[in-house]
Amino acid sequence: MSRLDSFIRRLSAQRDVLNHISGEVREKDGAILEIGLGNGRTFDHLRELFPEHRIIAFDRAVGAHGSSLPPLENLVIGEIRETAQPFIGSEAVLFHADIGTGYDDKDAKTLTWLPQLAAGAIARGGLAASGLPLEHPDLEALPLPETVDEGRYFLYRRR
Ligand SMILES: C[S@@+](CC[C@H](N)C(=O)[O-])C[C@H]1O[C@@H](n2cnc3c(N)ncnc32)[C@H](O)[C@@H]1O
Structure with missing residues (x-):
């Protein structure tokens, strides 16, 4: 599969998973943590799915399109491994992370701290x-929507 096809599938999977859980998330209180703001498309x-929720976005640098910038109080800049520590115990309703790189060695490093943070x-x-x-023992894997292939995206509930 070309990298273009793989990219498109990953983004479709991301959108489908977020849409799939939107009804449940809307009914609950708590912040949404967007781990890896990037361009701000997600x-x-x-923001469109959850207009009533506070969405706090994290990245090492501001690279988002001007139309997709969170307000300053909801933007946390720096290495997520460190900057997200104060959010442990914050009782977020949704943790969304799009910080895979496609490099196994880099992703393996991220996975030494990301599951525990989530x-x-x-x-x-x-x-x-x-x-x-x-x-992580406290995260139970949930079924994906039928449009998403196994392993393309991951969904969990905190036990
Ligand atoms: C794939 S992009 C996210 C794309 C985003 N979903 C969008 O809609 O544009 C990943 C982003 O996460 C950031 N990132 C990855 N690992 C990080 C880390 N350990 N600390 C801070 N930022 C990180 C990168 O700078 C990049 O902007």
């Missing part, structure tokens, strides 16, 4: 959606 989708930041019953697998 942030914009989250499990710590989400409230019991809250959800995590991620492009990288989040293996």
